[in-house]
Amino acid sequence: MTNKLYDTSLSLLTDLYQVTMAYGYWKSGTAEKESVFNLYFRKHPFGGGFTIACGLTNVIGYIENFKLSKKDIRYLRSLTGNDGQPLFEEAFLDYLANLKLTCDIEAIPEGTVVFPNEPLVRVRGPILQCQLLETPLLNLINFESLIATKAARLRLVVEKDTLLEFGLRRAQGVDGGMTASRAAYIGGCDATSNVLAGKLYGIPVRGTHAHSWVMSFDNELEAFQTYADVLPNNVTLLVDTYDSLEGVRNAIKTGYQLKERGYKLAAIRLDSGDLAYLSIEARKLLDEAGFTDTSIVASNDLDETIINSLKQQGAKITIWGVGTKLVTAFDQPALGGVYKLAALKHDSAVSATLGEWDYKMKLSEQAIKISTPGIQQVRRFRNEQGFLADMIYNENSFASEKQQATMIDPLDFTKRRKFDADQPYEDLLVPVFRSGKLVYESQDIHAIRERVQTQLAGLHPGVKRFVNPHLYPVGLEKNLHEMKTELILKLREG
Ligand SMILES: Nc1ncnc2c1ncn2[C@@H]1O[C@H](COP(=O)(O)OP(=O)(O)OP(=O)(O)O)[C@@H](O)[C@H]1O
Ligand SMILES: O=P(O)(O)OC[C@H]1O[C@H](OP(=O)(O)OP(=O)(O)O)[C@H](O)[C@@H]1O
Ligand SMILES: O=C(O)c1cccnc1
Numbered sequence: 001m002t003n004k005l006y007d008t009s010l011s012l013l014t015d016l017y018q019v020t021m022a023y024g025y026w027k028s029g030t031a032e033k034e035s036v037f038n039l040y041f042r043k044h045p046f047g048g049g050f051t052i053a054c055g056l057t058n059v060i061g062y063i064e065n066f067k068l069s070k071k072d073i074r075y076l077r078s079l080t081g082n083d084g085q086p087l088f089e090e091a092f093l094d095y096l097a098n099l100k101l102t103c104d105i106e107a108i109p110e111g112t113v114v115f116p117n118e119p120l121v122r123v124r125g126p127i128l129q130c131q132l133l134e135t136p137l138l139n140l141i142n143f144e145s146l147i148a149t150k151a152a153r154l155r156l157v158v159e160k161d162t163l164l165e166f167g168l169r170r171a172q173g174v175d176g177g178m179t180a181s182r183a184a185y186i187g188g189c190d191a192t193s194n195v196l197a198g199k200l201y202g203i204p205v206r207g208t209h210a211h212s213w214v215m216s217f218d219n220e221l222e223a224f225q226t227y228a229d230v231l232p233n234n235v236t237l238l239v240d241t242y243d244s245l246e247g248v249r250n251a252i253k254t255g256y257q258l259k260e261r262g263y264k265l266a267a268i269r270l271d272s273g274d275l276a277y278l279s280i281e282a283r284k285l286l287d288e289a290g291f292t293d294t295s296i297v298a299s300n301d302l303d304e305t306i307i308n309s310l311k312q313q314g315a316k317i318t319i320w321g322v323g324t325k326l327v328t329a330f331d332q333p334a335l336g337g338v339y340k341l342a343a344l345k346h347d348s349a350v351s352a353t354l355g356e357w358d359y360k361m362k363l364s365e366q367a368i369k370i371s372t373p374g375i376q377q378v379r380r381f382r383n384e385q386g387f388l389a390d391m392i393y394n395e396n397s398f399a400s401e402k403q404q405a406t407m408i409d410p411l412d413f414t415k416r417r418k419f420d421a422d423q424p425y426e427d428l429l430v431p432v433f434r435s436g437k438l439v440y441e442s443q444d445i446h447a448i449r450e451r452v453q454t455q456l457a458g459l460h461p462g463v464k465r466f467v468n469p470h471l472y473p474v475g476l477e478k479n480l481h482e483m484k485t486e487l488i489l490k491l492r493e494g
Contacts, residue, residue, distance in 0.1 A: 012072050013062075018135055026092050035344050038371075053109070059141065103436060104431070106431055142335045144179055148184070158307060165191070165194070177327065202446075210238065228263075235254070237269065240271050244272070245285065252286065268296055296319070297317070298315070342373050359487060382426070386457070404420055407476070
């Protein structure tokens, strides 16, 4: 486990209703009933065409540390119902105190591009345990996937430029800041200003200086020169405290002195005003003075739309500092991931073979909210150019090895795609826990970050466009589609 913020047990990080339902299962004798739940989302964030799966490392940390402590149990014992009597009986609290998670968990590795309705995490095990995991899993996957997706969008816009995450001061609390720094790096940032995230997660840290540094001196030039004296090997000067272009001239004077000492003026930073105009003018001044390899950093409420516009305006910025709008996912503050029961084993069943499962689904007046039953896996078909389509199938009604497949478009059942048995594919869900034991080797954060870029390269450019992106094909395997349709009809009939 790499996320040391979660070293202590957070076993009560769940909604009360998970614990009351757990009590209900225990009391009615169904706690051990084997069930399968899927975690998925219904709509991409930010009106985009893709989402980046993120948060699995923290899920692993959470589950590995799952154990209700004596204090947790004491707290649960103190809870009362509306008659003032204890909510839970002692024997149940004993059961919880000795509870060890024994679930099988499959998940799509972090850094993978994912699409609506695909299970990102699949949990199979005693229903009481699966139920308790609903809230923490959603909490851990929703936010990190959201921020990683935001960062990936920024990366698409900045292309080869440097992208710095500056959000800690505006993040949603300590955990919001830490988690966002991790996910932002995975999504495509090059570094963070968050020193604790650097220490705990091994993310590169970068930074410039604030206006207060300049304001604490009698004049800007003295401030710049003192900074260059103290940290000659890390000089990025913030030039906009009084007058940006005058600031660039002072930075150049400081740069000459640095050159004489064998150092260089690494960059200047613009933090207000018209960033296109100022960067173009600053570039001219720097180039005329021979500082052609001094970079221009920009910050100030940036997001992917503003950066895109600045690039189109010919801004001479090559380092982008993005804070608030990245770490708070400003334009869409939550990913709407959900966790739904998809299968329940018959009482009589003793082993998991075909026919022993009751498939479960939730109906809704809103078609988008109808869940999909089955023990699901996601098969991603590809060719040399990239990803072709994702097909969700039920492991009990479709062979896991190579076979011809028919995928049905969920928006138009008459649209079908056939994939031959020799079509290259990858099954996205991989084993993470077996009977509660970790069987997955997590990749390091840098490898996960690289995975995001190779995954994005597999997508058609239309899917990555921000305005009305092309819909990447995701469908149900024919047998699963038929089972789902039958089940809907059965449930609607009565
Ligand atoms: N050329 C530009 N095109 C599009 N957006 C820009 C451009 N230059 C700056 N912006 C963005 O416009 C927003 C507001 O900048 P504006 O210059 O109006 O105020 P400001 O510089 O932030 O003032 P303050 O001194 O309060 O920081 C910021 O989000 C900034 O990133
Ligand atoms: O704008 P963001 O994307 O959140 O990036 C981080 C901002 O934080 C700093 O500003 P500061 O805290 O001094 O506030 P100010 O720029 O609003 O004055 C920095 O100068 C950036 O402007
Ligand atoms: O290092 C910087 O320039 C920085 C860090 C945090 C927020 N804004 C800017």
